Amino acid sequence: MDWGSILSNVARAAIDEFTAVFALAAIGLNIHFGYTGLLNFGQVGFMAAGAFGLAIGVTYLGLSFWLSLLVALGASVLLALLLGLPTLRLRADYLAIVTIAASEILRFILRSPSTREVTGGSYGLTAFAQGFYRVNPIPPGDYGFGPFTYSANETWLLTVAWLLVVLASLSVWLTMRSPWGRVLKAIREEEDAATSLGKSVYSYKMQSLIYGGVMGSLGGLVLAVSTQSVQPDVYSTPITFYAYLALILGGTARVLGPVLGSMVFWMVLSLSDNVLRQAIRAGHIPESIMSGTQVGQVRFMLVGLGLMLLMIFRPQGIVGDRREMELDA
């Protein structure tokens, strides 16, 4: 077992672009679930809205990369309105069912042959992210040290991605300590009380859904730009639960909870992946018990198990406050 390469992979995972993607998605969920108590199980739909908004904007509408960003954000706001209108007046579990259904509806529509002209069908779209790399101010070459060595384009992507994470966290910190944010928390704690104080619960929930949805779409944008392709099946429901696990792991209703959670989450997954793969290659685990493809399945099992155990034994995560997590229907 080559522990050196395992550890350097794990260390890289902490600041990987995927980590930033899930940090952004989890920041969005934190606004929904952590601060407002909305059970949005369709966060991946917002990520898809962002990613496909950008890709369709560039390839189908022929807009520039920067204008397409507006299309992407517009699409996520639209999705939030669509989801919110029928469900925000209902009990929390209805929102859960409808959001998970909506994210699947979106995926079905995106991958359907009947929309192939626009969305590229199940193959998705490529070649829409050049605009981003064209404005890369970093001269070509390698940057960083040891395991953290990146090309100019990777450095540019990582810089922008983590800058977005910082800005998103900052905006959450500022808004949640404002009177507006305190209303959200009041809604989470006791909806009737908030109503009786003259606050329009419905309207605040809608604003929260849009706010967190836009954060999620930023995650989708970073993902799309980093892989330079969008495929509908990438944006399926497990992604949402990755983000949930990252959020709960870090600590809900904490500004840096989702960021910390996403880092720890990807480091743990990277560790388990790398150890298992090396153990199989070295023959410590016989092929008959686990093959290379099954390592990926173990990852999902860990995610499921982690979600269960965390929720049962430590719902406040690493830095959370248990009192903020006593949600009930």
Added chain:
Amino acid sequence: MRRVGVLLMTMIMGWLLVGVMPAAAQDASESVRGTMQNADGPVEGVEIVVQTAEGEEVGVATSGEDGTFSLDLPGPGDYQATVQEGSLPEGVTLRNPDRATLEFSIRSNQSRPLLFPLGEGSRNVQSRMLITAVQLLIEGIQFGLIIAMAAIGLSLIFGTTGLVNFAHGELVTFGALSVWAINQLFGVHLIPAVIIGVIVGGLGGMAMDLGLWRPLRRRGTGLIAMLVVSIGLSIFLRYLFLYFFEGRTRPFAQYAVQSAWVFGPFRIVPKDVVVIVLSLLILGAVGLMLQKTKIGKAMRAVADNKDLAESSGIDVERVILWVWGVGGGLAALGGVFFGLSQQVSWQMGFILLLLMFAGVILGGLGTAYGALVGSLVIGVFVQMSTLFVSPDLKNVGALLVMVLVLLVRPQGILGKKQRVG
């Protein structure tokens, strides 16, 4: 306000579905493009004549081996494109013969997609439509009964414990995989295998309650937290199934392929008839159990008002255990029936789960009969919708129905208003 909401929502949905967004090309010229294909694949050699609005011919595009065609246009303006019906291969016709000609306008630098959906037999469209519709109705009823079988447990569990169990689909898969293993690995004939499998499924449901949910209820875990736990359980189990069962779909040893009974224009496979009849009998039996037996009455009492049931001497925990047992057994049976029509796979339950939710919400969350009615409607709707939309979008329609029901009657068809809160 609500009416405005509905209107707005319908408009936005329509806009999303139709997707009438203007197109633009990457290359700097005007063109039209598209793909000619039907259910069997791309259609080669179809000629599309493009004319200006004044009737002056611009050119002819012919679909290639992959069914695609494209034609450069002289500049922006109004055009019309016509499919030469004579150039269509034998047996291939336009799905909508009235739309052989499309009129469109082109902006500068626009590459516009043209859609000419191909289908079969336009000659006696009406009678063929009717036959297909009846056929789909029967398939829909069968599918609806399968959904109902799986969904009754989901609804009863919600009714008695308040838990929205996202892992219910995995009970369906668990049952189907157990039966498959007994049938294929141990060589037991399918019929006894199903009986064993239903018992295993019921025990699986009970084990879930005893091992996980009862301790969580004792700890006073909140319902939302339990919902998240059920999602974790669902992911864990699903990939556990994948780990051992692998990704392919597999058939049962018996009844996998059957020749259809033919009644005039209608065809039905014997196993489908058996599934429909058995489903009706079993659902009837479940109804009788709920209505007549002591445990059934207790289930309805707990679902109706837990505290009242408890104070009148019903052992609520025991009733809940039975609900999990019955729910697990029915889910297993639903899984087997689903596996008979579509083969067995590791994520078959998850595919059914959202449709179960749609059915349960449509019928009224928490009621057993509501789950039955709602699931039937959803099953029929899913199958019948393929008359109008492409089959890969059939589940979308059912899920949209669920969203619309929440908008106008959130308590469902048979639900009581107070449940919605």
